[in-house]
Amino acid sequence: MELIFLGTGAGVPSKGRNVTAIALTMLNERNSIWLFDCGEATQHQILRSSIRLSKLEKIFITHLHGDHIFGLPGLLSSRSFQGGDTALTVYGPMGIANYIRTSLVVSGTHLKYPLEIVEIDGEVVFEDADFKVICRELDHGILSYGYRIEEADKPGALDAAGLSALGVKPGPIFKELKEGKTITLENGIVVDGSQFIGPAKKGRIISIFGDTRATESELVIANQADVIVHEATFGLEMGDMAGEYMHSTTVEAANLAKKAEAKRLIITHISSRYSREDNSELVSECREIFPNTEIATDFAIFEL
Template sequence: MELYFLGTNAGIPSLQRNVTSSALRLLEERGTIWLFDCGEGTQHQILRSPLKLSKLEFIFITHLHGDHIFGLPGLLSSRGAQGATTPVTIFGPEGIQSFVETSLELSQSRVNYPLEIKEHRGGLLFEDETFKVEAARLEHRVDSYGYRVTEKDRPGSLDLERLESFGLKPGPLYGRLKRGESVEMQDGQMLHSSDVLMSPKKGRVVTILGDTRPCEQVVPLAADADLLVHEATFMNELEDTAHEYYHSTAGQAAKAASEANARQLLLTHFSSRYKDAEHLQPLLNQARDVFPNTRLAEDFALYPIHRRE
């Protein structure tokens, strides 16, 4: 599980950064990628990245401001033109279906693969045997949502030394024990999976927020997250400006990470006034004063999400 950033700027693109989009790479877990927001130029960013549109499974839209959705029509139509046939599902606020369908219809764009659009107002959006995705509304000028992706715990690895001590050789019985079943050995005794399975592998939690002012919904969404992605449009000195425009400062993002007991904080959605890494360094310092394990998201940067021991 890795998070790859395709754009980290707020509002409009700059020479240094594109507008908002990030991809959760689940190649080992599902063989797919999940996209979060799709600002203008996202498909161009993907062309310069190791990502493949054919692997796209879900798109999660936080809100309907242009710097988060203007790249959708082009990306969807290009995916079809490249020959992708697997389904794509878009999750987003009310209005996302009208935007996508109208854009594709008026431009006479063809999508030759199953495309489903699910509008929501938060809550549980998706769940299967491996992952769960929940959403909650934040505080912005329009309905804006944060997403919490929870990977479910996985069974521990087989203890090969203990298996050998029971006289078992690799084969079908290994698979049954791995699945939690009990098996009968040659001497008639029952061997239970709990006897030979090591500790379960703890699932990871990633929380990716849309644009927001500080609000009470952030902490539950980010509680004990292994990675929190939080906007930090402004430095602390512009807290009044951030409040007026429904955004957050670096210090406010760090406070949220601390209160949520997150493991790592990634800041993104930077105002264009902070032109490069040098201008962003004070913003990073302000966040680290509150939450030391903070990093700045960068376009074309990959951030692994490590499993807890």
């Protein structure tokens, strides 16, 4: 699983940062890619990455400001031309369906794949046997969500050495024991598979935030996450402006990660007032509070 940052700027693109789009690649887990937000020129950014639109399964939109959605109609259209024929689902706040459908109708765009649009109504956005996505409303003046992606726990490893000592040979029996079944061997020994399975491997938790001011509701999304992706539009010295424009500072993102007892923080959505040379200062402000902090740049890849 990897996070690929396709755009890490705020509001308007700059020479060094495009506007927001983050890909979560899950090729080993489900042979697909999820996209979080789709700012203008996201499809151009994808051309410079390893991402294939045909693998795109779901798009989660945090809110309807232009720097998070203006790339969506073009990307949906291009997916048809690039061989995408599997179903795609877009999740987002109320109004996302009207925006997408109007854009496609007015431009005369016909998609060659099934498109489902889900306007969020409730805390659980998506759930299957492997992943659960929940959301919580943030504080940005417009309806803006944070998403928490919870991976299901994986069964523990089978104690093959212990079974071999009992005379159990690898094969179909191992599969049954891995499922926790009890079997009787030819020599009469009864083997309880659950006794030969190690502790479950805890699933990963990824928290991805839309634009927001610091708010207590963020803790629900961030609690004990393996990684938090949070906006840090402004540095410490711009706290008043951050509050006025309903954004977060570096230290607010870091304080959230610390309070949430998260393992890792990645800051993004950096104002165009900051150049690449300012990155070290911005990340240092976070590390004063939460040491395991990194700053995202366009095309940066973080392995999870």
